[in-house]
Amino acid sequence: MGVRRINEVIEALDTIIADSIRDKSRIGYFAVLYKKMTVAVRDSIHRNEFLDCERMERLDVAFANRYLDALEAYRGGRTVTDSWRVAFDMCGDKEPTVLQHLYVGLAAHQLLDLGIAAAEVAPGNLIGDLRGDFDHVNEIVGRLMHDMDATIGRVSPWVGVLDKVAGVQYAVANRFGIYVAREIAWRSAENLARLQSSAREPHITTMDKRTALVGRAIARPMGAIKLLAKFIRARESSDVVKTIRQLQA
Known part of the structure; x- marks a missing residue:
């Protein structure tokens, strides 16, 4: 059945984090990372920052349930989207950097799940009414990213050096990547919203395959990017629990 309120999303994420530790x-x-973003959205809802706070909570919950359901299915050995399979399979590999893990998860959730959830919450012509609140999340993410950049810098020393040396450029690049992903998600939402639910599946399948390709490219980069990832990973801790706790700080 899934969760129904945003506080239940946060509780579910707390359980996943505890299980992961x-x-x-x-x-x-x-x-x-997802919990921090969800808490930020919840706090913004409580401050009435959205045009329709009740709708925003429904979107957040629908969005979260796609991740929670995917993880439950994966753990149960059931069918899961290609995008999330790439992300979850990657978690068994010690070679990727922390940033790679975060980016692959973000790719699956933003490029696949977000557009689907938005179309479900605002079908048909209602999708246009959602745009203002959808874009406001970009501002919330922007506020959060400064702290997240610093946190990741503590977990990944070479990323921390990059943040200190080229902080503005690094932050802009990170935020630009997320904004582009969210814009792609919005276009997907517009396309899906115009379709009846029964006609959406072929489009979602195509979205999933494309997103999985992005995830694989992040998880298994080639050439100079592969060497850079190895260089960054060399100074990261192999202690998973320590890394999770540092990310929580």
Whole structure:
């Protein structure tokens, strides 16, 4: 059935993080980031920052349930989207950097799940009414990213050096990437919203395949990017629990 309120989303993420600490699982990396973003959205709802706060909570919950359902299915050995399979399979690999884990999770959730959730919450012509609140989340993410950049810098020393040396450029690049992903998600939402639910599946399948390609490219980069990832990973801790706790700070 899934969760129904945003506070239940946060509780579910707390459980995933606790399970990840117990199991020493890298699944906790993305879960920590996702919890911080969800808390920021919840606090913005409580401050009445959105045009329709009730609708925003429904969107957040629909969005979260796609991740929670995917993780539950994966753990249960059931069918899961290609995008999330790439992200979850990657968690068993010690080679990728923390940033790679976060980016692959973000790719699956933003490029696949967000557009689907938005179209479900605002079908048909209602999708246009959602745009203002959808874009306001960009501002919330922007406010959060400064702290997240610093947190990731503590977990990943070479990323921390980059943040200090080229802080503005690094922050702009990160935020630009997320904004582009959210804009792609919005276009997907507009396309899906115009379709009847029964006609959406072929489009979602195509979205999933494209997103999985992005995830694989992040998880297994080639050439100079691969060497850079190895260089960054060399100074990161291999202690999964320690990394999760540092990300929580």
